[in-house]
Amino acid sequence: MKALKKYRWPLTGALLGVLVFLAVYGVRVLDPTSVDWILNSLSPDPIQHYLGWELFRRSPVHLPYIGANYNAVYPFRTSVLFTDSLPLAALFFKLLGGILPTRFQYFGWWGLLCYALQGGLAQAVIARIAGVQPTFGRDDKSKAAIAIIMSPGQTAKLWGSVLGAGVLVLFPALTIRMFAHTALAANWLVLLALYLWLRSDELMPTTRRACLIWGGMGLLCAGIHLYYLPMVGLVLVGYAVRRTLQKRGFAAAILPVAAFCVTALAELFLLGAFAVNFAGYSNGYLSGADVVNLFVPGIAASWEQIVYAGLGTTLAVVLALVCAAVHFSKAKAFFAAHRDWLIAGVVVLVLDLIAAGGNTVTVAGHTLFTVPIPQPLMDFWAMFSSCARLAWLAGMLLAVVGCGLVLRFWEGDNRAPAVLLAVCAAAQGWGLRQTLYNQWSYFHAAGFYQNNSQLRDPAWDAIAASGKYSHLAFATFDFEHDEFWNLVDFAADHGWTSNSFYMAHMDGNLAAVTLPGELNELSADTLYAFIDEDELARNSYGLHYYRLDGILIGSVEPIDGIEEEPAPETPGCEMNLTRSDVINGDISGDGVTLTTGGEMMTEEWTLFPGRYRVTLTGSGFDHSYIYARYGLINQETYKLDIDFTGIDPNEMTFEFTATEMLHYWRTAVHTLDDANVTVNSVTVEKVG
Template identity: 25%
Template sequence: MTLSERVDTLLGDKKELAKQIALVAAPILIFLWFFHPAVLDPTNVSWLFQKDWGQHVLGWHAFRYGADGFNHQNLLAHPTGLSVIYTDSNPLFALPLKPISPLLPANFQYIGPWFLFCICAHFYLAYKLLQRHAPSFWAALVGAVLLTLVPTLFNRIMHDTLVAQFLILWAFYIYFEITSPRGKAIHWAIMLGITGFIHPYILIMVLALWGAEQLRRVWPQLMAREFIQVARTVGVAILTLLAPIITLGLSGAYAPGQSAGSFGYGFYSMGLDALFNPSRKDFTFGGLVSVPQDGGQSMEGFMYMGAGLLFLIVAAIVLFYRSEGARTIRDTLSKSVWLIGPFVVLFVIALSSKVQFYNIEIFKYETPKALDGVLGIMRASGRMFWPMAYFMVLLAILTVYRTRLKTVAIILPLALVIQVIDIAPFAKSVHSETAMAANRTVYQKVPSKLWDDLITNADLVSFQPANAHINKRLFYELTWRSVSHAVPVNTMYAARPHPRQTQLERIAHANFNEGKLDPDTLYVFFNKCQAPAGAQHRLRELDGLFILPPVKMLDKLPQVPQVPGIEYDEDYNFTWNALGSCFLEDNWLSPDSKGVWSRAGQPAELNLPLADRPRHDISLSLSLLSFLSGNKTKVYVNDRLLTHLDLTTQITDHEIVIPRRWIKGKSLNIRLEPDLEASLKPSPKASASARKLGIRLYDLRLSETKG
């Protein structure tokens, strides 16, 4: 070998090494741009005790310590329990890790490493999709980076299993790049089976692409009347479809009594402006045209592409009409024709029953009742546009590849630069979500070690009311402590609530309010409410929380806290995390993020503890509404009829003067009783569910009148 040949070989080896380094470094750098590296430590769990992450990691933790079946645990939402798929705990990891759980550290999580895996798999599949078509390695590399820097991918980090959007790229890879029928069938079976372990929403998306593949094969056979081939193709398709059916079953999707559907279809939709309206300001260019979207659209309907990808798509369209080379993309378009039908279906589902553009409702329609169950499974319907978004980017990149090298060298880097500049503030926001991984303190809300004694001496930890959303960090920390000792908890935030468990929680809360308490249960108050009748002697305080310890542990906490009374001229609202929820007595439903509903046609009571007895008459201010026009409601104070209120379908403020002589002791009992003899007509704008509700209470205020 001559010297020149040796130099060429050496340079070639270095170039090949540089390519390999670039392929490894690119996804890692993308990961570090969006995530704090401390999340990769599997023993670091504290950062997960927020938002949906706590649900997912607790589901795994409970399955690890309290499995009562192959895929089920009963430590959370006791006694019914939940399957790992209904706590979104990634059965792909939870099921194989369960048998080796005794070998793992006491605190163990796989969500952080999962994020790195998803980003690397996403980048790798993007590169494999583009590699054969790219005019050079670097063009393929830049294209893969662009196909990875789709904001939708990182906007879902709070729902970690939905970061598995590499599965969509895998489906496109099977559709476009694998030519052997046998190879396709094997790939589809493996990919669909894995998706069944990860998340049903992504499974619906990739099944749409799988359906396009089946159409592409079966239709020509039908046209040629090759019915034996049709039977074989359909048979192979059915066998392929068995894979996700089996893995969903292994994940616990078919648990007895569990519903896969829920409310929300039509609320969590996608607006027609979603591709170019980020509905948030943390984008350099996108923030300039950002307009808040309606309700659930801002999260589930988020589909902003980023200025760089929008530029790339527009550039590809222009090139298609102006460049002969770009028009050769028609061969790919001809292969894509079978995707049109599934894409239309996904698009209609994503828009749902309420079609909007920049918060302007274009039209709305009622979905058939017969479809409620099916549509309830896809309640977060806005997500269904993801495959189309990725296809648009993929097609744009492939179109640019068909042009001159000079054009490729200008368009792709320019698109990347614009995209990076645009999403840089967004990347910073996303990174901040995992920044608390630097603080490894597990118990920040409940640091006292006395909790361990209380929990181990209890048969059950009962949160009252049973609503984890009131204070997620508190719930997650204390539940982690409980599950670590294999002590069950009475509730859980689930992906799909179990109807039987929901009913049991309502019954348990009613028993709690009536003072029917278990001596061996540790009751934890989300708000500093008065203890139920007959249990005041059991009320204690630990780490600022009101609790009723197990009776045998009462001497561990001798201090009885002072329950706060209502202060005059203070506003008290009735959201789930506000003190007003402590005043709710009979016939109220669970408070939500705005207020609380009473049960239709039932008298609803409030018990208002006073900080001190008034010196004058009291003015009581209430904010109320009703979906029943002409709702005349009687107001009783300490069982005495005081006045009538005329409620409307709009929020109205009502002032009621309560004579001082009516007030005995330091409490006020307020009863709102609908006049059933009144002629009530539902508002035409009222939904079917709203018509079953009574009075909506938002807030109240007590003020002393001037004597």
């Protein structure tokens, strides 16, 4: 009871976060045995997070890499870190693996925890800035801690801090990332860092204590998501700047930074971050933030670059500036008394916006200039290539400072600032209303919690029960298929390995080149999967082939009780035109229509060596230029030498020979003049 009374205000903020979470996402996501809502996600990311955990929980442990996953890209090694499966949670529940049900997820409760911590820590930070946090003394008789009685004005402002916490609970990055990039919903890590910084004089009276606390923050960040390392690290820079201004000495400023870095690196080592196969950190670009997007929605260049802090954040900042202007002398005295905090805070804000902007400076949707960066620095920075995310720190810092200063600078009716912050929270929700409604409707749909797996044939269970198989192998590396995730889920459920998986910071080129080698030495304990274009290679390998639920599978030995599918003389497969990249054209259910200056690139396929025939149907081909190309991502691409064997305005056919594996092969169609060109289908056949 004493603890509840002591922390009742942060707990009230946490309760606000819990109520918002339950209102938006409901309670069904909290069932740890309910996983279908994850597997039914529109985005592959939540599926990756869950299946990464499922493969990891049954993976063997080989010291020192306790976070290594040997089941996801068998026989190679990756890390639970790079499946964004919340490594700390994954490690904890792996220890309990023997008593957990076959299907188990912790992501729903993680979401609830994130909202609770977001609300509780936001209240604590806002109250601290406002100068109205409850204080405690000691009863002379009982020696117990007792709350010092507060005035009605202080109580009203504490309620205002709870309402201000609503601005952070409804912070756009939290709502957008929750159950999308689930680990990235840990915005509360930034708030925790701000809280520790604000209370550093009390909580960190010695350098040793500071090293322990900031070292713990390094462990938390590295064990949740890498992008929080630079965000929290920038708050730590603010701590170091203030310690320097306080003239506490070099050690007091630098050693906590060193502790943060060392503990984070040590944990990353144990998680296997530096020992994974197919690691590729540099993708050659930085997705930077537009600083104006913090206050103006809709100007981000891409979804990944959205850093909008919300209408409520903007309103809180404006109100804080108005209050400071109206009560200028009070504000001036406050900032003069807290000069070290002001300087350190500005340093954090400026450095954060520089880091979040990347090397391309964009303001209000207009690119001003690009800063040339040496390749070694680019390779390092590209570990955080989606660097726009770092601006979340700036957004949250502005939100809590805005709310806190409204409470601190207001004079007169003590209830008024609470009302103003309630308006800010309401404005934050109003600006986010469409996203909140979409989330609510999505997570409250009954069909979302049903088993919609494509694997319905009872033969799948018979295959698993036979005990003959322990590995699943895909012919090529391509996870852009629903069938891929269904099959990996099947493998994970039955304790099998998978030779292919989607991971963050993965060298897709290396995976694409390496994984087809699985077919060089066929194994009787492996079930082979051929999805879409991989079916073209079926006649090249001496397997027994079967089709279950439309999926072609192969086995070295016959599978009892299932009828084999005869091999076609000429395997063929039609490309999915909805996955094409189109410029100056439209994609519909009937195909692709290109207008003046139109260009079309089909989806990317991997083709095994052989002779191929490609047939395009549509209209206007006599006004087009058609070719085929291949080449690894971010490397030189090559045009194929093709032979047109059929030329007609409504149908074009060409053939070519692949003497080696063709990675990321595509067919291209360009218009030559003002006439429209329509592509209704593209069919590829292996003719030799």
